[in-house]
Amino acid sequence: MPGSSRKKKYDYTLLAALALLLLAGLVILQSTSAWNGEVKFNDPYYYLKKQVFATTIGIAAMFVTASMDYHVLRRFALPAYLAAVLLSVAVLLVGDEYNGSRRWLSLGPFSFQPSEFAKVAVILFLADRVTKYADKIKKMRVMAGIMILILPVAGLVGASNLSTAIIILGIGVILVFIASPRYGQFIWMGVVGCGFMAVFLAMESYRLERLAIWRNPEAYEKGYQTLQGLYAIGSGGLFGRGLGNSVQKLGFVPEAQNDMIFSIICEELGLFGAGFILLLFLILIWRFYVIASRAPDLFGALIAAGAMGHMLIQVILNIAVVTNTIPNTGITLPFVSYGGTSVVFLLLEMGLVLSVSSLVK
Structure with missing residues (x-):
């Protein structure tokens, strides 16, 4: 095959931004989690050691995936999606509950969140489906059919x-949206999406309670975390208290190393430190866009666009929650918040994008 023996050339801007984000994430995680690790496990490096272990596995998975031709991975799109559905069913039946949420599966000494795998599986599966029906996707029934395919795992x-x-x-x-030449159909899709959201909110009373807490956190005991996070952001100012000098992480912001970590970044590093982290995310998203626009085929473009959408949505949701712009959703900040499963599958996703970038001319 012509050109198949040429040395792969990855997007080095993407790799550099990712390396800086991973390094900054580990430093911030250690600063944020040291007190909690000492109190709970008598080890200030407890969370850092687990995150470094997961990051190492993730980096290895990323480079293995990046070295593969992403077209080969297309044959695994459907099996990966079916595996995500089965794992999601297993969570509901035999999953482990933590802090009131059943999201984990245990395999011996290891536990993981199948929902993180589901994100990568959905990107690969939808890239395959949309590519297959690209010439018919302008038809509403085809577009709706593709979206219906992911409702089982989303539900x-x-x-x-x-x-x-x-x-x-x-x-x-x-x-x-990327593959469709028509935009009017997305109005109906938005209406259906709002209906889907309304049903899920109504299914559990605690979700409606979160809406009330969001509107008036001072009136509810469960609004404590939100208020403390806002205090942390406000006290950081332009340059912050200094790395390691957060007050709110000392038990005031529960589990500060998880989804509320951005508030501690603002407190310790200030507006400039938080802005630097956001800049790294913007560089990643920009490179995803560049790779998607220059990809050699639609399948590759959709993989990069899916990763771009994933990163963009998750970062926006996390920061919106921390600043109380939207109700609390418990979403983590990619590569920064503590979570081994998250970082492994995020890096695997980066491997998919790098595989596409290696074939960009």
Whole structure:
């Protein structure tokens, strides 16, 4: 095959931004989690060690995936999606509950969140489906049929993790939007999406309670975390208190190393430090866009666009929650918040994008 033996050339701007984000994430995680690790496990490096282990596995998976021709991975699109559905069912039946949410599966000493795998599986699956029906996607029934295909996993994930279901549906809308030459149909898709959201909100009373807490956090005991996060953001000013000098992480912001970590970034590093982290995310998203626009085929473009949509939606949701712009959804900040499953599958997703970038001329 002509040109198949040429040395792969990856997007080095993407790799550099990712490396800086991973390094900054580990430094911030250690600063944020040291107190909690000491109190709970008598080890200030407990969370850091687990995150470094997961990051190492993720980097290895990323480069293995990047070295493969992404066209070969297309044959795994359907099996990966079916596996995501089965794992989501398993979570509902035998999943582990933590902080009131059933999101984890345990395999011996290891536990993971199948919802993180589902995001990658949906990107690969939808890229395959949309590419297959690209010439017919302007028809409403074809577009609706593709979106209906991901409703099983979105519904199963959404039963215990509404924010991830929103991300999955958002990825689907973005990929269909990119391939569709017509835009009017998306008005109906938006109406259906709002109806889908309304049903899921009404299914559990605690979700409606979150709406009330969002509107008036001072009136509810569960608004404590939101208020403390806002105090952390406000006290950081332009340059912050200094790395490691957060007050709010000392038990005031519960589980500060998880979805509220951006508030601690603002407190310790200030507006400039938070802006630097956001700049790294913007560089990643920009490179995803460049790779998608220059990809050699539609399948590759949709993989890069799916990763772009995933990153964009998740970062916006996390920061919107921390600043109380939207109700609390429990979504993490990619590559920065603590979570081994998240970082492994995010890096695997980066490997898919790098595989596409290696064939960009």
